[in-house]
Amino acid sequence: MDELFGRDEERGRLTAALDEARRGMSGVLVLRGGPGSGKSTLLDHLQAGAAADFEIVRFDAVESEAELGFAALHQLLRPHLSQLPKLPDPQRAALGQVFGFEERTSPPDRFLVALASLGLLDARADDRPLLCLVDDAHWLDEESAAVLAFVARRLHADAITMVFAARNHPDRVDHLAGLPELAVTGLDTDAAGRLLESAVPGALDPGVRDRVVTSTGGNPLALVEAARELSADQLSGEASLPEPMPLGSALERVYLREALALPPQTRTLLLTSAADPTSDPNVLWRAGPELGFDAGAAAAAEERSLLSIRETVRFRHPLIRSAVYYGAPLAQRTRVHAVLAEVAADLGEVDLRAWHLAAAATDPDDVVAAELDRAAVRTRDRGDWTGSSSLLARSAALTPDPHARARRLLAAAEASAVAGSPGRAQALLDEAAAYRDDRRYNGLVQRVQARIHRLTGAPAAATYALLAAARELGPVDIRLARDILVEALVQAQISGSLAPPGATRRSVAETVRSLPLPAGMRATTGDVVLEADTAVHLEGLAGAGPRLRQAVAAVRQEESTAPELFQLLAAACSHATVLGDDVTLHELAWRLHAEAGRQGAAIPMALALSHTALSELIAGRLDESERLFDQRTALEEARGSQLYLGALLIAAWRGRFEEARALAEAVREHADRTGQGYQLVFLDYARCVVELSQSRYEEAYLSLAGQIGELCQAKFALADMVEAATRSGRQDEALGLLELLTRLAERTPVPGLLGDLARARALTTADPSSAEKLYVQAIRHHEDVRGPLRRARSHQLYGEWLRRERRTRDARHELRTAHELFDAMGAQGFAARTAQELSAAGDSLPAGAHAPSGGGELTPQEARVARLAAGGATNGEIAAQLFLSVHTVDYHLRKVFRKLDVHSRRELAARRDRLTSA
Template sequence: MEELFGRDAECRRMGALLDDARRGLSGVLVLRGDPGAGKSALLDHLQATAATEFEITRFDAVESEAELGFAALHQLLRPYLGQVPKLPDPQGEALCQVFGLQERTSPPDRFLVAVASLSLLAARVGDRPLLCLVDDAHWLDEESAAVLAFVARRLYADPVVMVFAARDGADGLDHLAGLPQLAVPSLHSEAAGELLKSVVPGGLAPDVRDRIVTSTGGNPLALIEAARELTADQLTGQAPLPEPVPLGQALERIYLREALAMPPMTRTLLLTAAADPTSDPQVLWRAGRELGFDVTAAVAAEQGDLLSIRETVRFRHSLIRSAVYYGAPLSERARVHAALAAVARGLGEIDLCAWHLAAAATDPDEGVATELERAATRTRDRGDWTGSSALLARAASLTSDLPVRARRLLEAAEAGAVAGSSGRAQALLDEAAAYQEDQRHNGLVHRAQARIHRLTGSPASATFALLTAARALGPVDNRLARDILVEALVQAQISGTLAPQGATRLSVAETVRSLPLPAEAPATTGDAVLEADTAVHLERLDDAGPKLHRAITAVQREDSTAAESLQWLAAACSHATILGDDIALHDLAWRLEAEARRLGAVIPMALALSHTALSELIAGRLAESERLFDQRAALEETRGSRIFLGALLIAAWRGRAEEAESLAEAVREHASRTGQGYQLVFCDYARSVTELSRCRYHEAYLALEDHMGDTSQLKFALADMIEAAVRSGKDDEAIELLHRLSRLAAQTPVPGLLGDLARAQALTTADTSEAETLYLRAIHHHENTRGPVRGARSHQLYGEWLRRERRSKEARHQLRIAYELFDAMGAAGYAERTEQELSAAGDPVRPSGGAPRETDVLTPQEARVARLAAGGATNAEIAAQLYLSVHTVDYHLRKVFRKLDVRSRRELGDLRDRIASA
C-alpha cells in the first residue's frame, strides 16, 4: 500500500466507515476537492485497506459515458445481476429493461429502478461487507447518479459503504447534495514536501522543494507531475527552474506531450481507448485490426504509465484521456470513431454504432441522423433518457433541414427534462425555440418549458407555460391543446393560493373556455374533467355540480392505462373534495395509487399518497392515514427533500398542539419555498382541528374563514366551521354556511354530508324537539360513513347538547360512546374535550395509569417502523412502504423492542395506540 502524506484525518474518517460496516451498518461519503487533490489516491488507499475483508466494486466515471444512461449503475451492479430473479417482478423487470436485458412497451420509471437497485445491494449473496467506490462522480450519467444517491440515502443497517469522489465546483453533483461530505484540500507544506521527496528518485534541494510546493499550492497531482517534468539538475538546484513551474492547466499539455512522444501505433491505441466509452479491451483489440495496432502497441503506453489494460482499459488519470482525445486532429478522431462503429455493428450494439457514426461525421448527414433518431427511440424505451437526449441532439447537429432540426432539438430537450438535466434541457430548448416558423412547434416548445419548470420545482411557472402552449396549439391542434390544459389544471392545483395572476385555476378555466371542443370532435374523459373544473370557476357550484359528478363517473369508468389517466385521476380527486364526496375520493385516490405503483411513477405516487392519506384522515382512520403520510414523507426523503404536512395533520388530530404549531411553521416555509400553496390551506385546516378540539371556537372559525368558497377542497370541514361559528356568536355566518352545506348535500347525498347537514341544522335550530331529531338523524347517517370520526363528533355534540338540557344520564351515554371512539382512533384532542364533558356530566374517565409515552424515546424512523409492525406488516412489507432494506427494518425493529421493553410483535401490537401517537 502506497503511503499517503498529510491525509491522517481523511483516512480516519474513511476507516470509521469500514468499522461501521464491520458492525453491520452502512456508510456514505462524498470526497470533494480540486482536480489532482488526491481523491483517487484516497479511494485507492481505502480499496487496499478493505481488500482482505470487503467485497469491492468500483467504477471510475469518464466524461464520454456521461451521456450513456445507467452506464455507471450497470458497471457497479454487474456482479450481482444473478440475484435479479429474487427481486419482486416489477423491480427485476425494471433493472433488466434499463440494462438492455429485457424489452417492454414503455420505459421504466427511474424510481422503480432505484428501489430495485437498493433491494439488489441489500439482498446480495455473501457474508463480507461491500465497499462501493465511484471516482470522478461528476461524470456520472444523470440516471446512475440519481439511483446511486437514492441507494446511499436509504441504506442504514446494511454492511455497505459507498464512497464517491467528485471534482469540487463541477456540474452534475446535484444528486449528491445532502450526503455526508468531506473536503479534500491541498496538502500543507510539510506533507507536500514529503510527497515530493518520495517521488523524486535522486536529490532534491530544500529551496527547490519549497519553490515547487509554493508554486503548486500543495496540489498532490501537480507536485507529482512537476517532479516528472523537471530534470535532475533542476531538482538538485544545479539548473534554474522554469518560470512558471509547470502545473494547473499545464497538466493537460504535459499529458498530451507524453502521448505525442509515443510511437505512432501507440498514439492511435491511446486515442481509440479514449474514444471508446465501454473501456472493454476486446473492443480495443477489434478496432486495432482496422486501425493497424495490436497488443504490442500497448507496451509503451503501459511503460509510460499512461494507461493499464486488465479487465478494463483504465487511464492513469481522467485528464490523460481528455488530453489524448481533444489533442488529436479531428480527422484522426473521425477515423477512430468509424472503426469503433464497425466494431459495435459487429457486436450487435446498433445504438453504440450510431453514436460512433455520429462522432465520425464531419458534415450534415441525414442518413446518420436518422439512425441516431432511431437509436434514441430504442434508448428511451430502456429508460435511458440522458442517452436519448444526447443522441437526438447529435442528430440535430447533423441535420440541415431546419424544421427537422428544430423538431429533433425539441425532442432532445424533452428527453433531457425527463432525465432530470434541467440545465442541458434548457440549453437545447433555447436552441429549438430559435425556429419560430411553425405554430405547432412553438406550442410544443412552451410545453417542454413547462416540464423544465416542473423539474425545477416551479409549479406556477409550469402552469403559465402550459397555458401559453395550449393557446398556441389551439388553432392547429385542439385535441393536444386541451390535453395540455389537464396538465395545467393539476399544476395549478399544486400552486393553490400561491399561484400568481395568469397561472391560477381560474386562468386555466378561462383558457378552456377560449378553446372549446369542436362539435364534430369526440369528447374524452379529459374533456369531461376540463369542463367540470371550468364550470366550478366560472359558474356557481350549484350549476357545476352535475358536470363534476359526470367527470368523476367518466374517470371511474375509464379503463385506459395511458399516461394521461394519472392526470385525470388526480384532477378527479380534487373534484371529489370540492363536492365533499368522501366515497368517490376514497375510490379515486386508491385507483391513482394503484396505477402509479403499477407504473412505478414517483410524482403520481406522491400525489396518490397525499390523496389516500387525506381520505383516511377525514374518515378518522388515523393509523392508516399516518401510515400513508409516513410513506409520502419517506418518498420525499428519497429525493433529498422533506415534507411536513402529513405530520402536521396527524399531530393536530392527535391533540399535540405545541408540536402542530412547530410543524405548521415548517409547512409554511416549505410551501413558500416550493410554491406549493395547497399546503397552506391544509395548514389552516390543521389549526382549526387543534382549536376546535380545545373549544377555542373563534380561533377555529378564523382558521377556515377564507377557505370555504365554491372551489374549496375542505368541504368535509363545513360542519365543523358551522359549529365554530355558532359557538363564537357568528349566527349570520353560521346560517350562510348552513345554506351552502344544504345545497352541497342535495347535490352529493352521501351519508357523510347528509349527517353533517343534520348535525349543523341541530346546532342552529332553536327548537329543542327538532334539535334532538336532527342529532339522531346525524348519528344515523354517520353510522353509514367510512370510518368513525363523523359518528364520534355527532355523538359528542349530541351529548354536549343533552348535558346543557340537564339530561345528564342520556348525556353520559352519548359522551361515553364519543369518548371511546375518539380514544380508539387516537384523536386525543377530541377525546380530552369529551372527557371534560363527561366529568361535568358526573362520569369522569378513569386515569389510564399515567405511564410515560413510550414513543418519546423512539426516533422518527423507529416510530414509523414500529407503527407498521404494530399494525401487522412484515419486515418485507415495511421495507417496501418506507423504501428501506429489510436489514434496516430489522435493525430499527430490534431497537424498538429494546426501547419499549417488548419481546414480540404481539406485545408491540398491544402498544399500538400509544405508538400511533409518536
Template sequence: MALRDRRSECEALDRSLKAVRSGESRALVVRGEPGVGKTALLEYLVERASGCRVARAAGVQSEMELPFAGLHQLCSPMLDQLAHLPGPQRDALATTFGLSNGDPPGRLLVGLAVLGLLAEVAREQPLVCVVDDVQWLDRASAQALMFAARRLGAESVAMIFASREPGEEQESDEEESTGLQELVVGGLPDEDARALLGSALPGPVDARVLDRIVGEARGNPLALLELPRGLTPAELAGGFGLPTTMALPKRIEESFRRQLAPLPADSRELLVIAAAEPLGDPVLIWRAAQWLGIGHEAAAPAVAAGLIEIAAQVRFRHPLLRSAVHRAAGVEEWQYAHRALAEAIDPDTDPDRRAWHRAQAAAGPDEDVAAELERSAGRAQSRGGRTAAAAFLERATHLTLQPQRRAERALAAAQAKHQAGAPDTALELLSAASAGPLDPLQRGRLELLRAQIAFTVSRGRDAPPLLLRAAKQLEPLDVRLARETYLDALDAAIFAGPLAGCNGLQETAAAARSAPPSQRPPRAADLLLDGLAVGYTDGFAAGIPTLKRALVAFRSPDLPEEEGLRWLWLTCRIARALWDEEAWEAIVTRFLQLARETGALSVLSLALSARTIAHVFAGELDAAEALGDELHGVTEATGSPFVPYGGLMLAAWRGREEAATDLIDTVLDEAVSRGEGLGLTVTGLATAVLNNGFGRYEEAMVAAERAGEHPEELNASTAWALVELVEAATRIGMPERADDALQQIAKSTGASGTDWGLGIEARCRALTSDGYAAERAYREAIERLGRTRVRGELARGHLLYGEWLRREGRRLDARVQLRTAYEMFTAMGMEAFARRAERELGATGETIRRRPAETGGELTAQEAQVARLVREGLTNPEIGARLFISPRTVEYHLHKIFGKLNITSRRQLRR
C-alpha cells in the same frame, strides 16, 4: 499501500469494513480536491477488503450523457442474481440494461432494484462497492446509486464514493449525495508534504524552490508527486516558475501533459483511444487501434512511463491523466479516436454505444449519424431509457442540418428531456425547435410542452394562461388533445387558486366550456372536463350529474393507465368536493396503486399526499404517518420540491403544534413564492383545525376566514375551512358569520346528498341552533357520520354534542358523548382534541384514568411500519418496495419485532 498522515481516514474505512463483515451496512462519501488522495484511499479499502466481494465503477466525463453508464460498470457482473429480485424490480433492471424491452421504469423503481440486487449479492459474502469520480457519473446512475446508499440497513453492503469538493468543476448533480456521511480529505501536514516531495525529486533542490513547491501544492499529494515531473534540473535549481494564477487541478493536469509530450505519436494516439473508451475494454481499444494502424508496440512507452496499465482492464494512473490526454488531443485526433471505436464496436450487439461514438466523431452535421441516433432513442424508449432517449435525440438535433428535420428532432428531444426530468434543457431545445419551420400541429404541441414544463416546474399562476393558449391553438388541429389541454389548464388553475389572478379559475372554466365537444361515448377525462367547466361557471349543482358520471368512469377497471396517472389526482379532489367518501377511498387507492406499479415518480408524490389526507380523515393517523418515509423517498429520488399538504394536515389533526407550525410556515413560503394559491387555502385550513383542537377559537376564526376568502364550491379545502369557521364563530359569539358560512356549506352538501356531506351540514346547523333543533341536528350528524369512514369528524360530532349537553346542564348525558369522543380521539392519536374532550369531562366531574405507559417492548417507527404491513399480508419484498428498504432489512426488523413482542411468527403478528 503506504499512506502518509491518513490514519484517521484509514480508521474510518476500517470501521466501515468491520461493520459490513458483522452484517451491517455503511455508506460514505470520501470528498476532497483533485489529487488529495481519494483514489489512494479507495485502493487502501480494496486491499483491506479480504473476504468481501468488491465491485468498482468510476465516473467518466465523456459518458456523462449516457444514462446508466456508471450503473453498467458496477452492476453488470452481478446480473446473475437478477432472477432473485421481485418481478417489478427484475423487469426494471432488465430493461435498464437492455436485456429485454418493456415500459420505461421510473427512477425510484430502478434505485430500489439496485438496492435489492446489492442485497442479493451480499447474501453470499459481504459486498464492498467502490465508486470513484462521482462528480462525473451520469445523473441516472448517480441517482440510483445514492438512492440505494441512503437506504442501506442490514444487508452487509458498503458503498464508498469518492467525489470532488462542491464547486470544483462539478458537472453532475451535487445534491445526489446529500444525506450521506462524509469523510473530508485535506492536504498533508508540512512535514509529510516535504517527505513525499523528497521521494519524487531526482536530486538536490534549492531550499527556496522546495519551499515554493510545498507552499503551492498546499499538501496535495498528487501535486507534490506530479508538479516536479518534467522540470529540468536547471529549473529545479534556479527557481520554480509555474504560473501562480492557474488552479491546482489545472496545474496538475498541465504536469501530466508535459509527461505526454516525449511519447511517440502512436503512443499518444493509443492513449487518446483509451481515454475515449470509458469501460477500459482492452479488446475494444486494440481493435480500434488496429483500425488506425497502431500496433501493440505503441503501448510500451506509455506503460514504461507509468501513465497507463494494461491488463484485464485498461487503467490510467490517475483520472486527471485521462482528462489531460483528452485536453491535449486536437479536435481531429479526438474525433478519429471515436470513429475508430465506432468501427470496432459490433453494430448488432451494441448499436447504441456505436451510434454515440459515431456522433462524437462527427465533424459537423451528418444526417446518417443523426438518423442512427434517432433509432437508438427509439430503442432506449422501448427498454425504459427515457433519459438515454433524451440524450440521443438532443445530439441528433445538433447533427441535423435540414431546418424542418432539425426542428422536429428538437421538439422530440425537448419532450424526452421533459419526461426525463430536465426542464431547463427541454426549454433550450424548445427554443431551437421554435426557430424552425413547424406545421400548425407541431407548433401547437410546442406551446403545449412549454406550458406543461411551466406547470411542472412551478404549479403556480404562470401555467394556466399558457395552457389555455396552447389549447386554443390545438382546437382546429386535434380535438382530443385540445380537450386534454383544457383539463390541464383547469388542473393548473385549481393549484394556482386565489393567486391565479382576478377570477382566474372562472375564466379558465369559461374558456374550457367553449372547447369542441368530445367524441361519443365520452372518455372519463371528457366527463371530468365538462363537469368542471359547468360546475365553475353555472354553479356546483349544475356540474354534479356529469361529475358523478366522471367518478364512476375513473373507477372503471378499463381506465387506461395513462389517463389514470394524469387525472386521478384531480378526480380525488372532486370526490372530496362532492362529499363522496366511498368514491374518494376507491379512487385514491387506485391512484396510489397505479403510481406505485408503474413507478411514475412525477405523480407518486401526489398520490401519496392524497392517500395521506384520506387516512387522516378516516382517523388512520398512524397509517398516514407511515407514508411519510415513502413520500420523502420519492421527493429525494425525483430531486423536485413538493409541498407536503398531507403531512401538514396530519400534524394539524394530531395536535402537534410545533411540527404543524413549522410545516405551515414552510408550505406558506413555498406556495407564495411559486404562486400556488392552493397552499394558502390548505395552510389556513390546517391552522384552523389545529387551533380548534386546542380550543383557541379566535385564532381558528382568523385562519378559517383566510382559507375561505376565495370560496370555490368545487374546492374541498375551502368547504372544510368553512366548517372550521362555523365552529370557531359560534364559540366566540359571532352567529351571523357562522350562519353565512353554513349557507355556503349547504350549497354543496345539500346537492351532494351523501351521509358525509349531510352529516357535516347537520353538525354545523346544530352549532347555530338552540334547544330541540340543536339536539336533533347533533343526533342526525352522529347518525350520518357513523355510516361513513370519516372517523375524525364523527368523534368531533360526539365532542360538540357532549359540550352542548354539558352547557345545558345534562351532565350524565354529556359524559357519555364526551367519553366516546375522548376514547376515539385517543385511539386515533388526535392529541389536542383528546385533551379538549378530557377537559370537558373534567368539567362534568368525571376523572380520566390513564393507562400506565408501556415501555418495555415499544417498536421504533420503522418497526411499527413493518409490523403494520405484515398485518396487511405483504411479503418481505413487497414491504421493502413500499418502505424503500431491502428485503434483508425487512428480515432484520422482523427479527427485532418478534423479540420485542415475544412472538415467533408472522401469523401471530397478524393476530
C-alpha cells in the same frame, strides 16, 4: 512511495466509514476537491488494502460517458445481478429493463430502479461487507447519479460503504448534495515537501523543493507530475525552473507530450482507448487489426503508467484520456470512431454503433441522423433519457434541413428534462427556440419549457408556460391544446392559493373557454374534466355540480391504458373533494394508488398517497392514514426533499398539540418556498382541529374561515366550522355556512354530508325538540359512513347538548360512546374533550384513559417502522413502503422492541399508543 503524506484526517474518516460497515451499519462519504487534490489516491488506498475484507466494486466516471444513461449503474451492479430474483417483481422488472433483460411498452420509473438498486446491493452485502467506490462522480450520467444518491441516502443498517470522489461542477445538478462530505485540499508545506522528495529519484535542492511546493499549492498530482516533468538538473538546482510551472491545463500538455513520445502503434491504442466509452479490452483488441496495433503496443504505455489493461481499460488520470483524445488530429479521431462503429455492429451493440457513427461524421448526414433517431427511441425505452437526449442532439447537429434540425433539438430538450437535467434541457431548448417557424412548433417549445419549470420546482411558472402553449396551439391543433390544458389544471391545483394572477385555476378555466372543442370533434375524458372545472370557476358550484359528477363518472370509465390516466384521476379526486363526496374520493384515490403501483410510477404514487391518506383521515381511520402519510413522507425523503403536511394532520388529530404547532410552521415555510399553496388549506384545517378539540371555538373558527367557500377542498370541515361559529357567538356566519352545507348536501346526498347537515342544523336551531331529532338523524346517517370519525363527533355533540339540557344520564351514554370511538381511533384530543364533558356530567373514566398518546422515545423512522409492523406488515413489505433496505428495517425494529420492552409484533400492536417519535 507512500502517496498518503499528510492525509491522517482523510484516512481516519474513511476508516470510520469502513468500520461502520463492518459493524453492519452503512458508511457514506463524498470526497470533494479540485483536480489532482488526491481524491483518486484515497480511493486507491481503500482498494489496495484498507478494505481487504470487503467485496469492492468501483466505477471511474469520465466526461464522455456522462451522456450514456445508467453507464455507471451497469458497471456497479452487473457483478450483483445474481441477486435479482430476491427483489419484488416490480423492482426486478424495472432493473431488468435497464439492463435489457425485459421489454416494456413504457420506460421504467427511475425511482423504482433506485429502489431495486438498493435492494440488490443490500442482498449482496449479506455475505461480506460491500465497498462501492465512485471516482470523478461529477461526470456520472444523470440517471446513475440520481440512483446512487438515492441508495446512499437510504442506507442505514447495511454492511455497505459508499465513497464518492467529486469536484464541484456548477453546470450540473449535484445529486450528492446533502450527503456527508470531506473536503480534500492541497497538502500542507511539510507533507507536500515529503511527497515531492519521495517522487524525485535523485537529488532535490531545498530551494527548488520549496518553490515547487509553493507553485503547486500542495496539489499532490501537480507535485508528482512536476517530479516527472522536471529534469535532474532542474531538481538539483543546477538548471533554472520553467516559468510558469506545468499546472492545470498545462498538465494536459505534459500528458500529450508524453503520449507523442510513444511509438505510433501505442499512440493509436491510447486514442482508441480514449474513444471507447465501454473501457472493454475485448473492444480494443477487435479494433486493433484494422487500426494497426496489437496487444504488444500496450507495453510502452503501461511502462509509463499512462494506462493499465486488466479486466477494464483504465487511464492513470482522466486528464490523460482528455489529452490523448483532444490532442489527436480530427482525421485520426474520426477514423478510430468509424472502426469502433464496425466493432459495435459485430458485437450487436446497435446503439453504440450509432453513437460512434455520429462521432465519425464530419459533415451533415441524413442517414446517420436517422439512425441516431432510432437509437434514441431504443435508449429512451430502457429509461436512459440522458442517452436519448445526447443521441437526438447529435442527430440534430448532423441534420442539414433547419426545420428537421429544430424538431430534433426540441426532442432532445424534452428528453433532457425528463432525465432531470434542467440546465442542459434549457440550453437545448434555447437553441431549439431560435427556429421559430409555425405556431405548432412554438407551442411545443412552451410545453417543454413548462416541464423544465416543473423540474426546478416552479409550479406557477409551469402553469404560465402551459397556458401559453395551449393558446399558441389552439388555432392549429385544438386537440393537443386541450390535452395540454389538463396538464395546466393539475399544475394550478398544486399552486393553489399561492398561484399568481394568470396562473390560477380560473386562468386555466378562462383559457379553456377561449379554446372550445369544435363541433363534430369527439370529446375525450380530458375534455369533460376541463369543462367541469371551467364551470366551477366561472359559474360557481351551483351550475357546475352536474358537470363535475359527469366528469367523475367519465374518469371512472377510463381505461387503465389511457395516456393521461394519472392526471385525470388526480383531477377527479380534487373534484370529489369539492363536491364533498367522500365515497367517490375513496374509490378514485385508491384506483390511483393501484395504477401507480402497477406501473411503478413515483410521481403518480405521491399524488395517490396524498389522496388516499386524506380519505382515510376524514373517515377516522387514523392508523391507516398515518401509514399512508408515512409512506408519502418517506418517498419525499428518498427524493431528497421533505414534506411535513401528513405529520401535521396526524399530530392534530392525535392530540399532540405542541408537535402540531411546530409542524404547522414547517408546512407554511415549505409551501411558501415551493409555491405549493394547496398545502395551506389543510394547514388551516389542522389548526381548526387542534383548537376545536380544546373547545377554543373562536380560534377554531378563525383558523379556517378564510379558506371555507364553494371551491374549498375541505368541505368535510363545514359542520365543524358551523360548530365553531355557533359556539363563538357568530350566528350569522354559522347560518351562512349552514346554507353552503345545505346546497352541497342537496347536490351530493352521500351519508357523510347528510349527517353533517343534520348535525349543523341541530347546532343552529333554537328548538330543543327539533335539535334532538336532528342529532339522532345525524348519528343514523353517520352509521352508514365508512369509518368512525363523523359518528363519534355526532355522538359527542349530542351528548354535550344533552348535558346542557340537564339530561345527564342520557348525556353520559352518548359521551361514553363518543369517547370509546375517539379512543379506539387514537383521536386523543377529542377523547380528552369528551372526558371533560363526561366529568361535568357526573361520570369519570379510569385514570389515564384519555391521556394523549406519548412515548417520544422513538425516532421518526423507528416510529414509522413500528407502526407498520404493529399493523402486520412483514419486514419486506415495510422496506418497500418506506423505501428502505430489509436490513435497515430489521435494525430499526430491534431498537423499537428494546426501547418499548416488547418481544413480539403482537405486543407491539398492543402498545400502538406509544408509537410516536420524539
